[in-house]
């Protein structure tokens with residue numbers, strides 16, 4: 001194909017064609033495109049992507065940081081300073097505003113980049129047939145003419161024309177708003193009165209497969225798709241602020257208002273109480289305001305959240321939005337499924353139960369290496385008809401494929417559901433070639449596995465010499481759900497009625513395996529004669545109701561799915577952290593209970609196991625009562641998860657729930673944190689979730705919770721640190737005011753600005769990226785209702801560190817005065833060298849107190865020494881920078897003038913270096929006492 005196909009003409013005619021003509025029209029065939037042709041077409045048509053609208057220009061984002069209410073107030077204040085003939089102050093205030101704005105912008109920009117990078121990790125894939133082989137490719141590599149395979153739960157990535165379908169229903173709500181799934185089929189459509197979305201043989205990018213499966217030829221990709229045309233509407237969805245970010249905006253406003261109120265009070269006091277000139281009082285008030293406003297708070301928090309998201313991604317948890325990070329930290333209950341999340345999902349069949357006989361299967365994993373032993377004697381399908389029938393039925397009623405070791409992977413891997421893959425493996429162990437079987441008994445129809453029905457059926461053509469062409473149905477599924485469909489049983493080739501007694505024997509065998517934590521599937525068969533009166537002649541009219549009945553039971557397949565080795569530790573961590581775990585599984589109660597006991601989810605001997613049917617009969621009130629105990633939900637349908645989540649939330653729990661199928665989507669959306677499985681999860685589940693686990697592993701949820709808690713704690717640490725310096729910044733002015741000016745101002749406004757924007761910033765950033773504290777998962781979850789800035793932080797910032805730093809810095813001021821012979825009777829005069837050294841000491845006293853404080857803020861209860869005193873590189877750099885800046889303003893003449901400072905001499909430097917260790921040790925003692933009181937070993 002050398003020229004582009006004319007898409008528009010294709011669109012009008014394609015619905016009328018029969019599948020063969022569709023292949024012809026798109027210049028492809030049932031083997032799909034060749035890789036070479038696909039590459040050519042990719043060059044010709046471009047990538048299958050929806051172009052993002054031109055990204056938001058950076059200018060408005062940049063300017064927004066200079067036009068907030070706070071910024072405007074500071075601009076105006078600076079202007080007033082100029083008018084009042086204090087250009088130095090005016091410049092300083094404007095510089096504050098500029099630095100703050102630039103700092104905020106950089107933080108916002110970095111946070112944006114971090115989340116963008118994560119979005120690109122969540123790429124979607126498509127299954128295609130190319131070069132006659134099924135392959136998984138990136139959806140963006142699809143080209144017109146590609147033959148795609150679609151299945152329940154998958155997202156459709158391009159506009160395509162169906163050439164084969166099986167009970168296919170598609171949800172097109174993203175395009176049409178209609179949320180009910182619509183049926184689609186491959187037949188040619190002649191009608192002209194239909195809108196394109198209504199044409200049943202066309203499927204569209206942006207929709208998802210609700211049920212069934214199909215094959216389709218791609219017609220349009222990228223911006224040419226219908227979705228591409230309307231994409232402008234769906235892009236640029238406004239990104240809502242998380243509750244925490246909202247709280248911060250509110251907090252910043254509140255603190256700013258308080259700062260202005262303080263400023264005004266100080267201004268009035270200075271004029272009327274101290275009788276200071278207006279201009280000087282104004283400088284004063286401005287100093288107070290700047291001292292109190294928490295510059296850069298909101299963007300730093302955004303960055304801390306974004307960094308949290310990045311750290312979680314490294315631990316296999318992709319969080320889709322920032323607000324999930326904080327919610328994760330408050331999780332009180334995790335509702336988890338079992339298979340694949342708590343267990344390894346590496347199914348190995350280890351027993352086969354044939355009526356009256358138990359066979360042992362050796363070997364492990366998906367390698368088809370092992371034996372089938374009957375009482376220790378090796379047997380094979382060739383010499384055992386009952387075994388032959390069972391492995392034939394089980395392996396043909398499967399859609400999974402085992403991929404032998406290859407260049408990319410040195411192990412046997414699985415494409416599809418591991419539960420199904422292991423059935424192929426056991427068939428090979430019994431000596432059956434599954435690919436031969438598939439040719440001999442071609443599949444003509446499938447009734448998909450459905451987790452409500454808990455079964456799956458496939459219909460195959462059977463060529464017998466006696467009866468000619470007939471059909472056979474193979475069904476496999478949960479024993480309890482399947483045995484009731486059987487009327488007969490095949491015992492070593494002889495079919496006899498299935499008695500209630502025999503049913504009980506089968507279920508007893510099932511229970512015995514389940515108690516060991518094994519997973520059991522039952523297998524049944526139904527032969528369909530050509531003139532079967534019960535069934536329609538057309539196979540596409542077969543339904544669950546007319547096929548899954550009158551079956552013959554042939555045996556049980558027993559598989560081991562061991563718990564993931566890291567899960568018991570993760571479960572123990574949850575228990576310590578006050579997080580409850582509720583298992584909600586589709587699997588059998590006894591299997592679920594056994595696994596739950598093995599990994600420590602339930603600690604009592606007889607936990608409550610509620611089945612889906614029992615759950616159905618419980619009232620909400622009864623359910624809520626049960627939810628207080630250790631409980632397992634087994635054999636539940638995915639829809640029932642929603643009810644459990646809803647009722648947990650009603651009693652105030654913050655719920656994380658896992659899911660992978662289409663029917664899990666409502667529960668995932670309802671949960672506070674919906675967790676989808678990255679490997680086994682459908683696109684629908686991933687879209688509904690807040691977090692995607694790239695390794696499907698329960699332990700990753702727990703790590704994400706830990707990170708979520710750490711991020712929130714870090715924000716609190718950061719907040720505490722920046723509020724610490726407010727008190728020592730205000731106290732010198734209070735001395736000046738209440739001494740009616742007798743004590744010359746011990747700390748000037750320029751010096752306050754130096755602390756807030758010079759020395760405090762980098763260490764504060766360092767606190768935002770602290771590693772989680774060791775005891776973080778030994779505390780109960782945070783109360784959602786508690787504000788970020790709680791009483792504890794206020795007390796610590798203002799009454800503990802604040803007073804400590806105030807005392808130290810004012811001591812510095814007085815010490816310089818006293819050591820030069822000044823006293824309360826008369827202080828070094830403003831402008832004198834002693835005064836300059838004294839104010840410099842006040843300033844340096846605060847800076848060195850903050851050095852001690854930043855180390856203390858790194859942990860709440862754990863010893864900083866245990867965590868590693870120098871383990872946070874940003875804080876180390878920050879401390880070094882603080883000291884360097886301080887030295888610069890003391891020794892560079894130009895800066896001395898700007899900041900009103902002077903060199904302080906070696907003795908004073910030595911004194912200053914004693915400050916951080918003292919502050920650190922006082923806090924270490926407090927932490928040790930607190931740990932001892934609460935028996936905490938951090």
Ligand code: ATP
Pocket residue numbers: 337338339340417419420449451452454455456476477478479520521584585586587588
């Ligand atoms: P979990 O809900 O913990 O992931 P699960 O895989 O057992 O566990 P479902 O996928 O809902 O849950 O399956 C429910 C039951 O259906 C299983 O316990 C099993 O008996 C049966 N089953 C699972 N997969 C298949 C399949 N591919 N074909 C037929 N039956 C299946």
